[in-house]
Amino acid sequence: MSHSDFSWKLAGLGVIMLALSACASSTASTTGPTGPVPGSVEDLVVNVGDRVFFDFDQYNLKPSSQATLERQAAWLATYSGVTLTVEGHADERGTREYNLALGARRANAVKDYLVSLGVDPSRVTTISYGKERPAELGSNEAAWAANRRGVSVVTSGAVPSS
Amino acid sequence: MFQFQRIKQGRTGVAMFRMFGILMAALIGIASANPAHAVLKINITQGNVDPMPVAIVDFVGGTTQESEIGANIASVIGANLGRSGLFRPLDKRSFIERTIQPNAAPRFGDWRIISASALITGQTTFESDGKLKVEFRLWDVFAEQQMVGLQFFTTPENWRRVAHLVSDAIYQRLTGESGYFDTRIVYIAESGSKGRRVKRLAIMDQDGANPSFLTDGRDLVLTPRFSPTNQEITYLSYFTGIPRVYLFNIESGKQEVVGDFPGMTFAPRFSPDGSSIIMSLARGGNSDIYTMDLRTRQVERLTSVSAIDTSPSFSPDGQRITFNSDRGGTSQIYVMDASGGGIQRITFGKGRYATPVWSPRGDLIAFTRQYQGRFFIGVIRPDGSGERILTEGYHAEGPSWSPNGRVVLFFRETPSVDDTGRGFTTTLWSVDLTGYNERRVATPGDGSDPAWSPLIR
Numbered sequence: 001m002s003h004s005d006f007s008w009k010l011a012g013l014g015v016i017m018l019a020l021s022a023c024a025s026s027t028a029s030t031t032g033p034t035g036p037v038p039g040s041v042e043d044l045v046v047n048v049g050d051r052v053f054f055d056f057d058q059y060n061l062k063p064s065s066q067a068t069l070e071r072q073a074a075w076l077a078t079y080s081g082v083t084l085t086v087e088g089h090a091d092e093r094g095t096r097e098y099n100l101a102l103g104a105r106r107a108n109a110v111k112d113y114l115v116s117l118g119v120d121p122s123r124v125t126t127i128s129y130g131k132e133r134p135a136e137l138g139s140n141e142a143a144w145a146a147n148r149r150g151v152s153v154v155t156s157g158a159v160p161s162s
Numbered sequence: 163m164f165q166f167q168r169i170k171q172g173r174t175g176v177a178m179f180r181m182f183g184i185l186m187a188a189l190i191g192i193a194s195a196n197p198a199h200a201v202l203k204i205n206i207t208q209g210n211v212d213p214m215p216v217a218i219v220d221f222v223g224g225t226t227q228e229s230e231i232g233a234n235i236a237s238v239i240g241a242n243l244g245r246s247g248l249f250r251p252l253d254k255r256s257f258i259e260r261t262i263q264p265n266a267a268p269r270f271g272d273w274r275i276i277s278a279s280a281l282i283t284g285q286t287t288f289e290s291d292g293k294l295k296v297e298f299r300l301w302d303v304f305a306e307q308q309m310v311g312l313q314f315f316t317t318p319e320n321w322r323r324v325a326h327l328v329s330d331a332i333y334q335r336l337t338g339e340s341g342y343f344d345t346r347i348v349y350i351a352e353s354g355s356k357g358r359r360v361k362r363l364a365i366m367d368q369d370g371a372n373p374s375f376l377t378d379g380r381d382l383v384l385t386p387r388f389s390p391t392n393q394e395i396t397y398l399s400y401f402t403g404i405p406r407v408y409l410f411n412i413e414s415g416k417q418e419v420v421g422d423f424p425g426m427t428f429a430p431r432f433s434p435d436g437s438s439i440i441m442s443l444a445r446g447g448n449s450d451i452y453t454m455d456l457r458t459r460q461v462e463r464l465t466s467v468s469a470i471d472t473s474p475s476f477s478p479d480g481q482r483i484t485f486n487s488d489r490g491g492t493s494q495i496y497v498m499d500a501s502g503g504g505i506q507r508i509t510f511g512k513g514r515y516a517t518p519v520w521s522p523r524g525d526l527i528a529f530t531r532q533y534q535g536r537f538f539i540g541v542i543r544p545d546g547s548g549e550r551i552l553t554e555g556y557h558a559e560g561p562s563w564s565p566n567g568r569v570v571l572f573f574r575e576t577p578s579v580d581d582t583g584r585g586f587t588t589t590l591w592s593v594d595l596t597g598y599n600e601r602r603v604a605t606p607g608d609g610s611d612p613a614w615s616p617l618i619r
Contacts, residue, residue, distance in 0.1 A: 101428075137583030
């Protein structure tokens, strides 16, 4: 095994470890040898995890969600020019207006936690989509669980991906 | 033996008024020698009544064009009355007396044979100035009496509205309650796959005629509601990317944002006098209820607890407000004074309650309930008594009252049958306050968030 080969493997291992720690995002690591460009939108989605999930009609952050947001806060500390919108979503098993309110609550819960971790509140806006923007299109428990989410979407300041 | 007097052409009664270019006047009755009072009446407070058999004769016209409009008017009236579930329009092929000259009395015996209780006759004429004149009479077949006689003058394009006005006059005379046929429905027209849904503000007559889109689908729009007084709609739009309450003027097509709030505004409805909007504002993730006076722009905050307070709806006298809140743990329905005081919870059944809407009659609040994975549309008295479920399903949401408080519109969603969202549909439905006569309300495509207009004035 040549030296260059070895270091290549190490870099690859690092990427894999990051992807594993971001287990909440189900994205497989099809990221190539070097992975997403650090500080890019893909970096947030793949390596950090851009979303957290909620129980039915709840907006409290579970420990796994807190872990995701702690990684997001660290990432935002590194890439201090990034601004975010946190989208709050609900599953389809509620009324439209209540779900808009619930989405607002969830988005705010995410923002509050990021701010508590030192993220400047002016960098984070929130928006609720209620049940209007499902990520999964099935009508079953798994789809509903995936749709009860808060998603951190970069609005500016990310590193271009290529 | 009965005698009948010809009405004098063009003579009108005292009650004459103009509405949207339609002049309506009472027709002098064709006098009957039969002194008995008309007894024909439908009791609409009970469900599953035997629909009253009615015969609607094509309105008579002198020319082909007049006859065509006359037949169209009769057909729209028949469809309206039939859909109400209270009337059963008889098949024209069963008619013995095929046409009735407008100013002559019908041969009542011929109508009794086919079991018609009520008979509707009329005439359409083009006046020399091109105006359309429509005369109609409602007859009590058994009492052999005219119950209503009206004439309308309008432009020929307005024939459908005349048919709706006639339908309302018949409904009112036979049920004792005002009708709801000369109304429109605003709703959200939906198209595209579940993952790329396009939503547009849309409007149509209550019978589905004259559908049109009011917005182009570029911005997500939700929950439209009619003004009780103007040709205006309040709704939620993501125009500019931020969800906010807007006003849409149906005649000018103009939209304007309602107020300048530091957060999402949503769940709007007009106050009963049309002067203000009641809605929710989400600040810091918490939704509370606010009103904004549309003239003075003055804003009043009505609730201030750390809970979801949304879907507010005024009582018709403007004195009280119903809304849903999860302040007690899960979403339930509450009633409070218009000032925000005296908050009382009124739902204590199992499950979650939402979208309360006060009936225009004031006696009931319609709601959406969720329990054990099912959705229900129901009604409850404002004091929390008399809860009654009208319909249920996998999903049913968002009741809206007919202006007479007898019929409720709502929408249903069907579940996706796979992970691509196939099988997902949204459709509009109506159901009687009695829980009977549930019907699909036809829309050109999928539809949701229906709201009934007041009677058009």
